[in-house]
Amino acid sequence: MGTWSGVADAYRESFATLCAGAIERLLADTSGERHLDVGSGTGALAARADALGRKVIAIDADPEMVAVSTAVAGGRVVEGSLPDLPFDDNAFDAVTANFVINHVPDPRAGMRELARVVRPGGRVAATIWPSQPAEWAVLVAGAFSAAGVIPIPGQRLSADLDFERSVAGLRGLAEAAGLEAITATELKWDWDISVDALWGGIAGGVATVGQTFLAQMPEVQASAEREFREAATALAPEGILRLSTTAVYVVAT
Template identity: 40%
Template sequence: MSYAEWAGIAAPYSRSFGALCASTIPEVLTEARVGGHAPGRVLDAGTGTGEVAIAAAAAGWQVDAFDAEPSMIAFATESAGARADASSIRFTTATLPGIPYPDQAFDAVTANFAINHVDHPRECLAELWQKLVPGGRLVATVWPWESTPTGRLWREIQDETGAYPPPADRLPAGSDFDRSEDGLAGLLAECGFEDVRARRVRFTWRVAADDLWSGVEAGIAVIGYAYAAAAPETRERMRAAYDARTPALTGADGLLHFELSAVLASGVRPAVAG
């Protein structure tokens, strides 16, 4: 998804797929403290609507955060400003590579579902490595390449309606990596990180059906790309197919329930830089 495609969709993103991405935040912040480090300075890369940054500030970290999309930064700034425990976060519009932070300035870097949105993940991770103090830890998450309940839901809708997204641009040759524990851990090791750890984070995501669909209507994710490219009558059929399937996914609380997992990996900048 290009930067332009993120413009103006912060609110529906926060309600839908942003809320999904926020499910890993407790594990991300726990991993950032591996080794007994007390909260210090953290840089949140690709902050989006600011959920990781806000949670880190509430946990006592001194937070800088950046995103390439100005409207996301505006949304995050407003959300943080409404909270006494997060109003000191410094949000910046910036794009990897080339972010405007000094080297060796942060005790931790978080990249929650950010590395999967850059064209050159190794170059971007190498730059984030530079921003860490020696001994500082980077924590990154990605969605695994495997069948998931949400993925099956979207594929069923696409197969029923014939609504498929236009062909997507692939990452430049040699830039991609396997979206698995070994793949993400190997990527961090390639970029100079040590004490690399990788694991699967499992959780139940609960979301209102209308909130999730708001993300589709905003053109977010593969199903959103398909919706954006579809004719009006096909969009109506997509919504009808969605509504027909959501009752089977709805719990007693009236929310959709999805059993999901993400890949989390972390690594340390060596105490003595090589």
């Protein structure tokens, strides 16, 4: 699980643009007037849902992310987190959770809470990152290894709380929560991001990769940046990386 407090600006300019690749699919597969976006982050999904005419409530655990979401989302934005959402049972026609379940301390309880707040016949649409490393992560891992970066203590959940980070795993999580899966698949897209913006997210402390970087001695940090920029520039001489991305996706009712 990643640490998000104090990194809202760095996240908005970097990894938020990665997560945004799933937004249109999440909206296309949900409908109805009352929409809850859980883990709203920068508010991009909530703003799009509002533009579609939905009455949106966005919720995020981090107060900085709430402030960022409030600035762009048209609806109400509140502070809160899974598995304790401050809403009544069956309150929403659609519930979206874009790369949230993979960050909560109890994914099963989190999915049950999403199921609790959606009305009968409504839809829950959720994404997670799969277990295989993304292209951007392979790039960064190579740079970190070359620089002698020391990993921080494991961020994985305990075996009794964790679940398989795959299509079957996320589908099973939804079905265990009492939902019926309509779609269970992988989504694929290319993430276009500048070398500077990606490094800004890492140096800004976003998620485990950023926290790992910040935990290093200054000389190791400097070496990691040099290694990253050399490798990234070799891939993208003009400064814009195009990185293949895969997400796990489930829509359930």
